[in-house]
Amino acid sequence: MYYAxxxxxxxxxxxxxxxxxxxxxxxxxxxxxxxIGIESARSGTGITVSYWRDLESISRWHENAEHRAAQEAxxxxxxxxxxxxxxxxxREYEWERE
Amino acid sequence: MYYAxxxxxxxxxxxxxxxxxxxxxxxxxxxxxxxIGIESARSGTGITVSYWRDLESISRWHENAEHRAAQEAxxxxxxxxxxxxxxxxxREYEWERE
Numbered sequence: 001m002y003y004a005x006x007x008x009x010x011x012x013x014x015x016x017x018x019x020x021x022x023x024x025x026x027x028x029x030x031x032x033x034x035x036i037g038i039e040s041a042r043s044g045t046g047i048t049v050s051y052w053r054d055l056e057s058i059s060r061w062h063e064n065a066e067h068r069a070a071q072e073a074x075x076x077x078x079x080x081x082x083x084x085x086x087x088x089x090x091r092e093y094e095w096e097r098e
Numbered sequence: 099m100y101y102a103x104x105x106x107x108x109x110x111x112x113x114x115x116x117x118x119x120x121x122x123x124x125x126x127x128x129x130x131x132x133x134i135g136i137e138s139a140r141s142g143t144g145i146t147v148s149y150w151r152d153l154e155s156i157s158r159w160h161e162n163a164e165h166r167a168a169q170e171a172x173x174x175x176x177x178x179x180x181x182x183x184x185x186x187x188x189r190e191y192e193w194e195r196e
Contacts, residue, residue, distance in 0.1 A: 004183065004185050008147070012195075038169075040137050040145075041139040041145045043138075043140050045138070045139050047137055047138075047145045047147060081195060082188065083191070085187050087186060088189070090180065092183045095173070095177070095181075097178050
C-alpha cells in the first residue's frame with residue numbers, strides 16, 4: 001500500500017510569490033524518490049493531496065531545504081490556517097467513462 | 099485514529115441537478131453516525147475529503163439508498179472519471195494564525 005498527505009489550507013490575501021512557489025513545490029516533489037502523484041483544487045478552501053510510497057519519502061520531502069523555506073513563507077504570509085494529515089491508503093477504486 | 103475518504107473527480111459538462119445533489123449528500127452524510135467532517139474544493143479537478151470514525155460508518159454511508167441513487171447518477175451523467183481512496187489517518191498537524 002501507499003500513503004496520502006492531505007494538506008487543507010485557508011489563504012490570506014497575500015500573493016507575493018505564492019503561485020510560483022506552489023508550482024515549484026510540485027516540480028520539486030515530483031522528482032523525489034517515493035513520489036507517486038499529486039492532486040490539487042481550490043475554491044475558497046484549498047486541498048492538495050500528494051501520494052507517496054512510504055513514510056520515509058514523506059519525511060525526506062518534508063525536510064528538503066527549499067520546501068522548508070516555502071513552509072516558512074506559508075506561516076509568515078500565505079496561510080490563515082492549515083491542516084496536514086498523513087494517511088495510509090487502505091483501499092481504492094477507480095472509474096473512467098468509456 | 100480515524101479514516102479519510104478521498105474522492106477525486108473530473109466532471110462532464112452535464113449539470114442536471116448536480117449541485118443540489120452534492121449539497122444534499124453533504125447534509126445527509128453529516129447526520130450519519132460516525133461522520134466527523136467534510137472538505138471540498140474544485141478547480142477543474144474536484145477533491146472532496148470526508149472523515150469518518152471507522153470503516154463500518156463508511157460502509158453504511160456507501161450503502162445508503164439516497165446516496166446509491168446519487169452514485170448511479172454520477173456514473174450516468176456527472177463524472178468523466180473518478181478515484182475513491184479509503185485511508186487511515188495516521189498523524190495530523192493543525193495550525194492557525196494568531
